Amino acid sequence: xxxxxxxxxxxxxxxxEKEKRKFKKELSAILDFVEKLKQVKTDxxxxxxxxxxxxxxxxxxxGQAKSKQERKKLLNLVPHTKDGYVKVKAIL
Amino acid sequence: MxxxxxxxxxxxxxxxxxxxxxxxxxxxxxxxxxxxxxxxYAYLTLTEELALSQAxxxxxxxxxxxxxxxxxxxxxxxxxxxxxxxxRCTAGSKILENYIAxxxxxxxxxxxxxxxxxxxxxxxxxxxxxxxxxxxxxxxxKNPYDLERVPxxxxxxxxxxxxxxxxxxxxxxxxxxSIRQPASFCGVVGLKPTxxxxxxxxLIAFASSLDQIGPITKTAEDAQIVFDAxxxxxxxxxxxxxxxxxxxxxxxxIQNLRIGLPEEYFVxxxxxxxxxxxxxxxxxxxxxxxxxxxxxxxHTEYALSAYYIIQPAxxxxxxxxxxxxxxxxxxxxxxxLGVYLQTRQHGFGNEVRRRIMLGTYTLSAGYYEDYxxxxxxxxxxxxxxxxxxxxxxxxxxxxxxxxxxxxLGEKIDDSVAMYLSDIYTVSLNLAGLPSISIPCGKVGKLxxxxxxxxxQFDDEKIIKIAQEYEDRSI
Numbered sequence: 001x002x003x004x005x006x007x008x009x010x011x012x013x014x015x016x017e018k019e020k021r022k023f024k025k026e027l028s029a030i031l032d033f034v035e036k037l038k039q040v041k042t043d044x045x046x047x048x049x050x051x052x053x054x055x056x057x058x059x060x061x062x063g064q065a066k067s068k069q070e071r072k073k074l075l076n077l078v079p080h081t082k083d084g085y086v087k088v089k090a091i092l
Numbered sequence: 093m094x095x096x097x098x099x100x101x102x103x104x105x106x107x108x109x110x111x112x113x114x115x116x117x118x119x120x121x122x123x124x125x126x127x128x129x130x131x132x133y134a135y136l137t138l139t140e141e142l143a144l145s146q147a148x149x150x151x152x153x154x155x156x157x158x159x160x161x162x163x164x165x166x167x168x169x170x171x172x173x174x175x176x177x178x179x180r181c182t183a184g185s186k187i188l189e190n191y192i193a194x195x196x197x198x199x200x201x202x203x204x205x206x207x208x209x210x211x212x213x214x215x216x217x218x219x220x221x222x223x224x225x226x227x228x229x230x231x232x233x234k235n236p237y238d239l240e241r242v243p244x245x246x247x248x249x250x251x252x253x254x255x256x257x258x259x260x261x262x263x264x265x266x267x268x269x270s271i272r273q274p275a276s277f278c279g280v281v282g283l284k285p286t287x288x289x290x291x292x293x294x295l296i297a298f299a300s301s302l303d304q305i306g307p308i309t310k311t312a313e314d315a316q317i318v319f320d321a322x323x324x325x326x327x328x329x330x331x332x333x334x335x336x337x338x339x340x341x342x343x344x345x346i347q348n349l350r351i352g353l354p355e356e357y358f359v360x361x362x363x364x365x366x367x368x369x370x371x372x373x374x375x376x377x378x379x380x381x382x383x384x385x386x387x388x389x390x391h392t393e394y395a396l397s398a399y400y401i402i403q404p405a406x407x408x409x410x411x412x413x414x415x416x417x418x419x420x421x422x423x424x425x426x427x428x429l430g431v432y433l434q435t436r437q438h439g440f441g442n443e444v445r446r447r448i449m450l451g452t453y454t455l456s457a458g459y460y461e462d463y464x465x466x467x468x469x470x471x472x473x474x475x476x477x478x479x480x481x482x483x484x485x486x487x488x489x490x491x492x493x494x495x496x497x498x499x500l501g502e503k504i505d506d507s508v509a510m511y512l513s514d515i516y517t518v519s520l521n522l523a524g525l526p527s528i529s530i531p532c533g534k535v536g537k538l539x540x541x542x543x544x545x546x547x548q549f550d551d552e553k554i555i556k557i558a559q560e561y562e563d564r565s566i
Contacts, residue, residue, distance in 0.1 A: 002453055011408065011452040012415075013445055014433030026507060027449060033508050034397040037466050040473065047468035048475060049301060050331070051524030052288050052548060057330040073194040079422035088417055089428040 002027055095120035096167075096257045100314040103260055104162045107154065114147040114154070114165030117260075118209050121167040125211070125258045133233050134243075134253035136172050137180050137213040143167065146209045153207070162317050164207030169259035171250045172213035173220055174305065175294040176200050179210075183296045184218040184228040184246075187414050187421045187439030197294020198329065199263070199305055199322040206321050211259055214249030218441045219411065220270055220298045222246050223513045226504050227443045234500070235277060237537055241497040244274030250308050251278040261318055262308040267299050268399055269492075269517025271306045272529035276492035276541025279531045282308045283315045283555065284517075286548045287524035288333045290319075291326030299406035300331070302399075302521040312530060312558035319551060335549040344486070344553060346560055347381035352485030356392035357516055362494040365535040370491045373532035373542045373561065377489075380564060387485055389477040392519065394470050399518040400511060401454050401467035407444075408451025414439060446507065475523040478547075487557060488545040490516050492529045496538035516543060526551040530558045 004024045008015045015023065066074070071084070080087040095117045098106065106112055122140055129135055150165040170176060173183045175193035177200075182188045196204065203210075217227035225233040225248030233248045235241040236256040243252035247264030251274035254262045264271040266284040275282025283306045290305045297303065307318035326332045351374065358367060378384050416422035416435030423434035440448070454463035481488060493513050503510040520527045525548060529541035542561070546554040 004449075007449050007452050007456070010456060011448050012412075012429075012432045012436055013440070013448065014437035015445075019445075023446060023449060026446060027453070030400065030446075030450060030507055030511075031453075033511075034400055034463070034467075036397045037394055037401070037463075037470055040391070040394055040466075040470055042466060042469035042473070045469040045472050047465060048472040049468060051301070051475065051522075052286070052331075052333060054288070054331060054333060059327070059330070070194070077191065077194065077419035079416065079419075086418065089425075089431060091428055 002031065094257070096124045096260070098260060099310045100162065100166055100261055100317050101311070103166050107165045110154065114150040114209065115144065117165060118143050118147040118167050118211065121211055121259060124256070128256050128258060131234060131239060132236055132252050132256050132258070133231060134214050134249040134256065134258055135169070135212040136182055136215050136230055136249070139176070139179055139210050139212050142179070143209050143211045146207070150207050150209070161206045163203065163321055165209060166260050167209045167211045168203065169212055169214050169250055169253045169262040170200070170210055171216055171247050171262070171264050173216055173265055173296045174200065174263060175296070176210055176213070179213065181213065181296070182230070183220070184216040184230065185439065185441065185444070186229045187435070189421065191420055195294065198291040198326045200294065202322055214253050214262065216249055217246035218444050219296070219407070220246040220265055220267055221407070221443050221447055223269070223273060223510055224498070224503065225249060226500065227441060229441055232500055235497045237279065237539060238497065241499055241538070242277070244277035244497060246270040247308065248274045251275050251280055251282065254278065254280045254308055254310065261310070261314055263305060264308050265295055265303060265305050266521065267302045268403060268521050269514040271308060272517050272527060272541065272543060273493050273514060275308055275529040277497040277539065279539030280308055280310060281312055281315050281531070281558070282306065282529045283319060283551070284520065284527050285319060285323065285551050286526040287521070288331050289526070289549070289551060290322050291324070291329040291332045293326055293328035297410040299403040300410065301406060302403060304521070312528065312555050312562055315528065316552070316555045319555070344556070346377070349377070349382040349487070349557070350485040351377055351382050351384045352387035352481050352488045353384060354389045354392065354481070354488055354490060355386050356389050357490045361512070361515070362491060363496070366491055366495060366540055369533035369535065369540050370542055374489050376561060376564065380560065385485065387481040387488070389481060389519070391470065391473045391477050395474055395519040395522060396511060396515055398467040398470040398474065399522060401463050402471065402522070404447040404451035405455050405464050406451070408448045408455065411444065411448055471522050474519055478523050478525060482547050487554060490543045490545065492516060492541035492543045496535050496540060520545055524548055526554055528554050528558050530561060532561070
């Protein structure tokens with residue numbers, strides 16, 4: 001059975017009690033539906049995470065300096081800034 | 093002449109022959125939007141100024157006798173989950189309601205270089221999660237064939253805009269059927285390319301191992317034109333790739349074509365009227381000389397379950413970035429946790445929260461092996477089913493969706509019923525295969541699509557096969 005309080009906490013969704021009841025019911029219906037997979041034998045099957053077979057694609061490990069203009073564009077999207085930094089609430 | 097009704101090919105021809113200008117073509121499209129879109133609601137944002145300035149540039153080039161490509165001067169509608177620099181990109185979500193894209197997606201960069209005219213951004217289910225466009229935080233799009241019905245989803249705005257002649261072609265994204273199903277419901281052509289064939293850089297991420305961008309067009313010929321312009325490996329998307337070196341032979345003779353019908357796709361659950369029309373379309377190919385045979389994809393019944401584990405799992409990870417700190421909606425609170433909770437509580441709609449929770453659950457300690465790993469193993473079996481079928485046949489043909497466009501509100505409260513409308517499309521995303529939806533008839537006034545599925549990198553081939561149908565059918 002799904003522990004909705006635990007999932008809400010992990011997913012940082014801030015659900016109300018009413019929403020928790022609603023979602024718990026809906027999620028149970030979906031989980032019942034996907035339960036079907038248990039019928040499939042997969043002991044010797046390898047998993048697929050990437051369908052075209054690419055492996056270990058990497059780029060050169062080098063930072064790229066942003067132009068002043070690019071910096072400005074990105075910082076304009078930030079809700080709270082101070083002296084060109086992203087401002088957040090105190091963590092500790 | 094209604095310029096906005098032209099195909100890419102026709103419009104491009106007209107521009108080259110100076111029968112009309114790019115500005116005239118763009119204005120015809122914008123006028124149609126003004127006339128029709130208050131009923132359809134296909135567009136979330138119009139980029140009229142950008143469009144007209146791009147059109148003027150193309151007209152200048154034509155006047156100067158510069159060589160222009162097939163897409164130069166042609167108006168395109170872009171699904172509002174693909175970034176266009178300086179233009180708002182909402183992903184259909186309140187959390188990005190005021191987000192201004194800071195850069196162009198790779199495909200937008202390519203299309204701009206081809207001289208494309210971007211007329212606006214189209215409506216979608218929030219973060220592309222849905223099959224009807226009803227999950228948009230900004231209200232549903234209506235089907236141009238029947239305003240009481242959905243256009244399909246999640247690229248419903250793009251398909252509806254095209255069907256209503258509010259653009260010459262459109263761009264969509266497809267994670268489990270989101271290009272093909274709305275194309276089917278709206279009577280237009282939709283191509284989901286091979287996974288990785290088109291760069292996803294600048295596409296807002298939903299489920300990264302499944303997402304793919306593709307064209308929605310009036311004809312298969314147009315789909316090829318757009319695909320040529322947007323495909324190819326991109327340094328900015330590590331999953332993108334060019335077709336392998338072995339020579340890709342897209343040449344074929346219809347007389348030698350072997351078409352497979354997956355027996356598991358023509359079973360109960362499909363509307364008999366839909367089945368009849370799809371089978372009739374397939375018999376057209378038979379008349380042209382193709383061989384049609386039954387094949388089996390034994391793990392078909394597990395595909396939707398595997399998809400509804402893998403896709404929400406990836407979504408829950410991708411959507412963790414919306415925290416109210418770097419961009420998008422940010423709610424006030426006393427502490428950092430409060431900012432996260434308030435922002436996500438107010439920013440996300442129901443379907444998005446449902447999928448985040450589902451994904452969080454199936455990835456959580458104690459359940460990861462049973463759900464996520466299990467689903468990825470089943471994914472392997474589904475892919476192997478297709479490999480085996482393709483030993484016997486060249487392509488597969490199936491319906492796109494078991495029904496025609498359903499009524500607004502009909503499935504919105506029943507997640508599983510809504511998910512079932514993607515039963516014929518999700519397997520292809522799990523296997524990374526290309527497939528195209530083409531209009532093949534109507535039940536009453538509602539269009540139906542035929543789905544043609546190829547092996548990985550057979551994109552060109554399935555487009556050509558689709559074209560054969562367009563050319564020969566009346």
